[in-house]
Amino acid sequence: MILKFFKNIGPGPLIAAAFIGPGTVTVCTLAGVNFGFTLLWAMVLSIFATVVLQEMAARLGIVSQKGLSEIIREEIQHPVVKVLAIILILSAIVIGNAAYEAGNISGGALGMETIVGNVLWQIGNLNLNVISLLIGAIAFVLLYIGNYKVLEKVFVFLVILMSLAFITTAILTQPNLTAIFKSIFIPKAPKDSILSIIALVGTTVVPYNIFLHASLAKTKWTSKNDIKSAKKDTLIAVVLGGMVSMCIIISASAIQKEAINNAADLALGLEPLFGSFSKYFLAIGLFAAGVTSSITAPLAAAYVASGCLGWQASLKSKRFKAVWMVILLLGVVFSSVGFKSIEIIKFAQVANGIxxxxxxxxxxxxxxxxxxxxxxxxxxxxxxFGLIILMISIFLGLKGVLSVFELI
Known part of the structure; x- marks a missing residue:
């Protein structure tokens, strides 16, 4: 029974791993610290939206045996509209993922730094973060192997590890269950919470995941009879991933700390209350989140670029490898020289929502x-359901733009 379950596991854990990155940990931490349990309803909405959109992406990949960017390029007939669509997708996903990669690797490094401290390697006047380089090396090896089954097994392990780490941390805070259920079922938007709501949606319903899921689903499944397995895979993985995000909000609600500068402060804030035990769990969770997201962001960028430009979308293809290598290299460089800021991560999540x-x-x-x-x-x-999600995302996107420019 268990062996059959693991055999049928598809890209779901990769999708869950992609949206539970350090950016998610940061955004959920800030939501918990600033608004307590109040925004848990936004996470429930995000989980529902993710299940609906990712199921569509998986079904598209299985039935068409093509990626989303490939189909968009083939189906848009008007040459000007086609070029504009390709430029929009390429710039948003490929360039955006390079920026995300720096945040992913920095976030993973923050997890280990709460245990081993900041390990720097000095070359001339340049200080390089050794843990960032290590995460980059792990991501490089796993991607270079180019074996989907190996990636799948690594992600299943890391997602389970990450889930246990954050769920245990939430349990250690002994939260008020009545208040949690009220916050889940009664939507409230406190003053100054709109950008946090958009960030929670943007960090869960990740646009590049839609492209990634379609491409990976056609790699895993080739028969239309597999659509049922794909739906189950998506539902279990996304709901589990959403529960992890909710556990981070619940954990952060217990922190009595005025200033949260990064996701690692979640561990530091819990330490006086629960000892070093929760710190280690949280550090492992953050590290796993950083490693998983540092693999999926370059992978998604490579699939999108290949589909848009008509290249072969294969883990063994030289062009495909070149795209993910560039994204990974940029992430490692920016992260290891200290390019990390909570505001940049938060802004990136808001941009995702838009x-x-x-x-x-x-x-x-x-x-x-x-x-x-x-x-x-x-x-x-x-x-x-798709149109409701589209309307909500347009509404939140517009409110986000107006809030950023202080027009509301």
Whole structure:
């Protein structure tokens, strides 16, 4: 039974691992510290939206045996619109992922630094963060092996490790269960919380994950009969990932600390209350989050670039390897020389929330094309849920832009 379950595990854990990165830990920590349990409803909304959109992406990959960017390039007939769409997707996903990569690696390093301290390697006037270089090396080896099954097993292990770490930390805070359930089912938006709500949505419903899932689903499954397995895989992994994010908010709510400068402060804030035990769990969780996200961001960028430019989307392809190597290298360089800031990570999550309506719009358009999906195109109910998610993401995106420019 257990062996059969593990055999049927697909890209779901990779998708969960991609959205529980250091950016998520940072955003959830800030949400918990600033607003307590109040924004847990936003996480529930995000989990639902992620399940709906990722199921569509997986179904698209299995039925068409193509990635989303590849289909967009083929289906848009107008040459000007096609070029604009490709430029938009490439700039948003590839360039954006390079910035994310620095945050992912820095966040993973923060986890280990809470245990071993800051380990620097001095070359002339340059101080390089050794832990950042180590995370970059681990990501490089796993991606260079180019074996999907190896990646899958590593991610399942890391997601389970990460889940246990953050769930244990939340339990150690002994939270008020009645207050948690109230916050889950009764939506409230306290003063100055709109950017935090957008960041929570943006850090969970990750636009590049939609591209990644379609590409990985066609690698894992080749028969339309596998759609049921893909749905189950997506549901279990995303719900588990969402629970981890909620546990981080719950843990952070217990912190009596005025200034939170980074995600590692979550561990430091818990230490006086619960001893070093919770610090170690949290450090392992942060490190696992950093490693997993530092692999998925370059991988997604490579799939998107290959689809947009008509290259072969294979882990063994030289062009494919070149894209993820560039993204990984930029992340390692920026992270190891100290390019890390909580404001940059938070801004990136808000930008993600604003980009989401565009990518979700492309996905919904494709999911209704009989020429691509035949009888497996969206049902009326799937379109209904998809349109609700699209409208909510447009509303939050507009509010986010207005809030950033202080127009509301």
């Amino acid at each position: 980009l989401l309506p565009v990518i979700a719009g492309f996905l919904l358009w494709v999911m209704n094309k009989s020429s691509v999906l035949g009888t497996y195109k969206n049902s009326k109910l799937q379109n209904f």
